[in-house]
Amino acid sequence: MQRALSIDPGKCTGCLQCELACSFEHTGLFNPSRSVIRVFTFHEEGRFVPYTCTQCAEAWCLQACPVDAIAINAATGAKEINEATCVGCKVCTIACPFGTVNYSQATGKVVKCDLCGGDPQCAEACPTQAITFVDADQTGLERMRHWAVKTDAAAHA
Amino acid sequence: MHFLVAGGGPAGVTACETLRRLDPAAEITLLCGEPGEPYGRMAIPYYLIGNIDAEGTRLRKRHGYWEGLGIPLRHDRIASLVPDRDQVILEGGERLDFDRLLIATGAHPVSPPIPGIDLPGVVHCWTLEDAHAIAERADEGSKVVLMGAGFIGCIILESLVKRGVRLSVIEQGPRMVPRMLDEVAGGMLQAHCESQGVRVLTGTRAESIAESGGRLAVATSQGEIPADLVIVATGVRSNTGFLDGSGVDCDQGVLVDEHLESSRAGVFAAGDVAQGPDLLGGNRQVHAIQPTAVEHGRIAALNMAGQGARYPGSLNMNILDTLGLVSVSFGNWEGGGEHQTLSLDSRDAGRYLKLVFDDQDRLRGAIAVGHTEKVGILRGLIQSRRPLRGWRERLQRDPTRIAEAYVGAIEASA
Known part of the structure; x- marks a missing residue:
């Protein structure tokens, strides 16, 4: 059974431990600006919403890549960037309707959530269980996965 | 079958x-x-x-x-x-x-019907073979004239500069990438290119190309430009x-x-x-x-294969990285008619964002310059036709909160 990140914004306190853990895992530095999970703050409602790639079935980024630099990790189901192959053209960053593939000025490549190879550090670091790593069909992420994707509605057989 | x-x-x-x-x-x-x-x-x-x-x-x-x-x-x-x-x-x-x-x-690729367009040293940049031909001639210090500052022209502009050529760009339209960027964004791109040593002539037509002693010269409505290589990127x-x-x-x-x-x-x-x-x-x-x-x-x-799939239609979108300045546009960025346009023009800081909404607060188009973070959401918003009611005032004050509005809208629908 593959697992997925489950996000419960109601439990998020905005501590940003997830952003720190993510950036450390991927860059070796505690630098939230290089985290691929981002906590949105809604001051008006006093709410915090962690936001990252849902590893959507449509895989818009993978489909759009002109050089075959994005592949599905068979073990985790994550769509992963192959840095050695990525040329930095950024087509995936406009193709992804969730905005969760982004260009990194620092590396000249794109970056996205790779589920840390099956042990996501954001979930590990979250002190309130707002982010957990659970069986994929329990996440309720399906609603989000299908939220923005109407162009392609008929495209999967 | x-x-x-x-x-x-x-x-x-x-x-x-x-x-x-x-x-x-x-x-x-x-x-x-x-x-x-x-x-x-x-x-x-x-x-x-x-x-x-x-x-x-x-x-x-x-x-x-x-x-x-x-x-x-x-x-x-x-x-x-x-x-x-x-x-x-x-x-x-x-x-x-x-x-x-x-x-x-x-x-x-198509070429303008001008004298000299078939001379050796006048090439397109469309195929891998064209790229070989350019790589052979576009050496450090060589003079290159790029005819056309459309998407194709602009996407190779940076690589020409990185090869160390002395680059002049001729664009017939009133600004760079006129079919992708509006006046503000196109102007920013031009200023940025010029600040990096690229000569950019907009509103300029190439009239003929002549060859003499192995050197080329492009006659334009703004005068003659010498060249070792002319790259024609005037459309496909x-x-x-x-x-x-x-x-x-x-x-x-x-x-x-x-x-x-x-x-x-x-x-x-x-x-x-x-x-x-x-x-x-x-x-x-x-x-x-x-x-x-x-x-x-x-x-x-x-x-x-007989699966009866229906296509709701394509959304025009482009992204360019021109010497470090990233520009994107989506959909109907021109606005006009019943559309409402929100924009934040910080061109001095290298940033510009323009959002075009219809009368039901649904995003129809956008241009962003200098913003690379989460630009894909602009596609998501246009494609899903999700109205951003309740966000209008906040976005009017600060259109860069569009990513927040998007995540907020997902949350509201959850």
Whole structure:
């Protein structure tokens, strides 16, 4: 059974431990600006919403890549960037309707959530269980996965 | 069942893969008009810089990939489509019968009809072969004139500068990338290029090219520009010539319906050659971009295999990185009519954001310069037609909160 990140914004306190853990895992530095999970703050409602790639079935980024630099990790189901192959053209960053593939000025490549190879550090670091790593069909992420994707509605057989 | 796919670009390749997945036993033939394995034109700028070799431009990297799929690559093109039977005649002379045909033959660059346009040293930048020719001549210190500051011109501009050439850009339109960026964004791009030592002449027409003693000179409405190499990037046109008299209706490209099928049953079209439904409505459009090519290829293949897939239409979008300045645009960024435009012009800080909404607070188009973070949400918002009610005032004060508005809207619908 593959697992997925489950996000419960109601439990998020905005501590940003997830952003720190993510950036450390991927860059070796505690630098939230290089985290691929981002906590949105809604001051008006006093709410915090962690936001990252849902590893959507449509895989818009993978489909759009002109050089075959994005592949599905068979073990985790994550769509992963192959840095050695990525040329930095950024087509995936406009193709992804969730905005969760982004260009990194620092590396000249794109970056996205790779589920840390099956042990996501954001979930590990979250002190309130707002982010957990659970069986994929329990996440309720399906609603989000299908939220923005109407162009392609008929495209999967 | 024989599926014939003409064109080894992203549309043709995606169609072949989809067909194979749907029908493991079918005979599938992929006609490639260019030598070698299918490659991506989007990778050409990185080839020109030298970041990747020719192999790095390939659309699929695994060795033996096509053999593994049981899809032979044939290096040939269609010379004509026989009007009264499902058969094509190849340029090589052979006749091939098909049950379903996908026209994914892409586009070709066009040249302005000016004297000297056929001189040696005047080249296009469209194919990998063109890129070889440019790489051979565009040496450090050489003088290069780039005719056309459209998307293709601008996407190779940075690689030319990185090769150390002395670059002049001539654009007939009033600004750079006039079909992708508005006046503010195009102006920012021009100022940025000029600050990096590129000479940019907008509103300027090339009138002729002359050769003397191995050197070229481009005569323009703003005077003469010497050159060692002239790159012509003044636009492309769909490859539909071979369809004359075939019963396939063409306009700017092959006219296709919401199933990507042409006026002739069993003949489909995808990618740069296809003129199909526009997600934002109105007339059918040629959206010659990578994401559309891939979507077209997949949906055409579903229909070729009888799956009855409907395509709601393509969304025009582009992203450019020009000497470090990243610009993107989506959909109907011109605005006007009943549309409401919110913009934040921080051009001195290298940033600009323009959002175009309809009268129901739904995003219809956008331009962003200097913003790279989460730009994909602009597509998500346009495509999902999600109204951003309740966000209007906040976005009026600060349009850069659009990502927040998007996440907020997902939350609200959860």
